[in-house]
Amino acid sequence: MKIEAWLFIALAPFFALVATVYGFMGDWHEPVGYLALYLTAGLSIMIGGYLWFTARRVGPRPEDRVDAEIHEGAGEQGMFSPWSWWPLVLGLGAASGFMGLAVGWWIVYISIGLTTVAIIGWVYEYSRGDHAH
């Protein structure tokens, strides 16, 4: 997984360099540009750093080798939701909330309730009912 990490980490020095050049060429008078560029370097570091630590924890995967067999990657990959209605409910809550801001405040109160139900429903979907564990 180191290659994924390097793809992002390698971007950081580039953005840091570009930001410095940008700063000197503008005499550091224009903060929006160099700040955004420095933080873009930070953005690459964040993703790259996360992948780096994950790579160290996971170790070499079958995907990293050219002579790997498909069955070597078999087994539990993690917990993934096959399907869910809750994102739709949460989307309706958010959409009606913004509609309320534009149309009439009373709608916002309804959408706050809907959003609360949706968030709790989504977070606990795999902790209750048939999925209780």
Added chain:
Amino acid sequence: MWLSSELMFFAGLFAMYFTLRATSGEMWAIETEKLNVPFALANTIVLVSSSFTCQYGVFAAERLQARRTGGLLNVARWGMVEWFLLTFFLGAIFVSVQAYEYAMLVSEGVSLSSNAYGSAFYITTGFHGLHVTGGLIAFLLIIGRAYVAKKFGHFEATSAIVTSYYWHFVDVVWIALFIIIYFLK
């Protein structure tokens, strides 16, 4: 990925602060006099310490230990729930103290609509405060998950770790905000 896009969101806010500061320096000199730096420093220490308690909660979650196995005061045997509750408590103090700080500043005439400084100050710290509040809700949901689960497994632990990433990120953003607003001015 989402945290990275959040970083760019705050990048926009920082850029706004610096641009306004560069164009109206005198206003900055007058308005920043009203800030209570020691007060905010104490609040910052509360938030930073909450990141440490959060990390201890993550260590407990990685041991798949949801609840404490010793007495309440035996910190070494705390589980994820106890550490996250402490984190929640510290985060709640931070938001409350910030609300109090806002009230003091408003009474001194710094408000969202008073001038460019007021807008920049409240929009940057206010959006950060909203993020902290969102993190507090997330902690409650994660603690709830630990209570609902009969067997605390990797499913619960993963969500706890992800929440801690978010919390550390919000904490780091605050440190940057604090340095810029209260020290650089």
